[in-house]
Amino acid sequence: MAVRLFEGKDHASAYLNYRVTPLELISTIISYMEKKSPGPFGLAVDVGCGSGQGTVLLAPYFTKVLGLDVSPAQLEMALVNCCPPNVTYKQSPAEQLPVDAGQVDLLTSMTAAHWFDRQKFLLEADRVLRPGGCLALLSYTMDMELEHGNTTEALNDVCKEFYTALLPYRNPHLGSSSVKIYTDMFASCPYPDKEWNECFRLRRTVSLNGYIGMVETFSNYQVMLKKDPAEAQRLSQHIRTRLLEAMKVSSPDSEVTVVVKYFYWLARKPL
Numbered sequence: 001m002a003v004r005l006f007e008g009k010d011h012a013s014a015y016l017n018y019r020v021t022p023l024e025l026i027s028t029i030i031s032y033m034e035k036k037s038p039g040p041f042g043l044a045v046d047v048g049c050g051s052g053q054g055t056v057l058l059a060p061y062f063t064k065v066l067g068l069d070v071s072p073a074q075l076e077m078a079l080v081n082c083c084p085p086n087v088t089y090k091q092s093p094a095e096q097l098p099v100d101a102g103q104v105d106l107l108t109s110m111t112a113a114h115w116f117d118r119q120k121f122l123l124e125a126d127r128v129l130r131p132g133g134c135l136a137l138l139s140y141t142m143d144m145e146l147e148h149g150n151t152t153e154a155l156n157d158v159c160k161e162f163y164t165a166l167l168p169y170r171n172p173h174l175g176s177s178s179v180k181i182y183t184d185m186f187a188s189c190p191y192p193d194k195e196w197n198e199c200f201r202l203r204r205t206v207s208l209n210g211y212i213g214m215v216e217t218f219s220n221y222q223v224m225l226k227k228d229p230a231e232a233q234r235l236s237q238h239i240r241t242r243l244l245e246a247m248k249v250s251s252p253d254s255e256v257t258v259v260v261k262y263f264y265w266l267a268r269k270p271l
């Protein structure tokens with residue numbers, strides 16, 4: 001069963017402001033593709049593209065890029081974001097892709113496949129990929145860490161408190177571990193040429209408010225916000241205050257390094 005979230009306009013616009021997509025991972029995907037064929041490549045399809053931050057990064061490498069998402073609010077933001085001439089967007093569920101069989105050079109899903117009906121999505125991926133085409137699924141764990149001078153340990157104690165407070169609001173569709181969802185999908189992929197990587201740490205400098213904004217885009221925070229808006233806002237404010245104290249600064253615009261732990265898998269459909 002697929003799960004429909006991320007549909008609200010505010011949530012979609014927060015996505016555009018705060019979510020980051022790793023350019024470094026896009027390069028890894030392209031290098032994997034180039035191992036077997038030099039490019040240039042034809043069609044890339046990004047499923048669960050959200051507001052398109054990752055989709056547009058594919059544009060330089062492909063003749064055409066198609067971003068697909070079930071949420072009209074997210075697609076509206078994708079068009080506001082930035083739309084290179086070879087990128088188009090369409091509303092579509094991951095389980096029924098609007099693409100003919102054997103047409104796709106690269107099928108990506110960035111921080112989205114855990115929401116899909118995974119079996120149906122993998123069957124669709126196999127249908128639309130051309131022989132030799134690649135599938136790339138990536139995501140990251142929620143437990144992002146912060147670094148700031150010698151206050152790192154204190155900051156991460158506060159971050160853990162934040163994540164613990166959000167745990168009761170985790171969607172049951174996700175089970176207890178997002179990594180397990182992806183290792184299970186990886187195990188079920190029958191392609192012999194495939195690789196798993198769990199240790200890709202990405203560092204980004206953001207403002208403290210940017211970090212809080214990022215956590216607020218997580219589905220569990222959004223659930224809490226719906227169920228108990230006052231408590232969700234109190235929690236964010238409490239965490240902000242505690243982090244400011246730990247950093248010994250007064251402005252929430254102060255910069256901090258956020259460490260995001262990515263994991264991903266790549267697979268090539270046999271020729």
Ligand SMILES: C[S@@+](CC[C@H](N)C(=O)[O-])C[C@H]1O[C@@H](n2cnc3c(N)ncnc32)[C@H](O)[C@@H]1O
Nearest residue numbers: 002006048049050069070071093094110112115
């Ligand atoms: C966490 S967001 C990721 C967005 C973007 N790929 C990124 O990296 O920021 C997940 C996206 O998947 C979409 N989504 C969830 N279930 C879907 C489904 N069954 N079919 C297509 N899109 C889906 C949501 O609407 C949302 O935009």
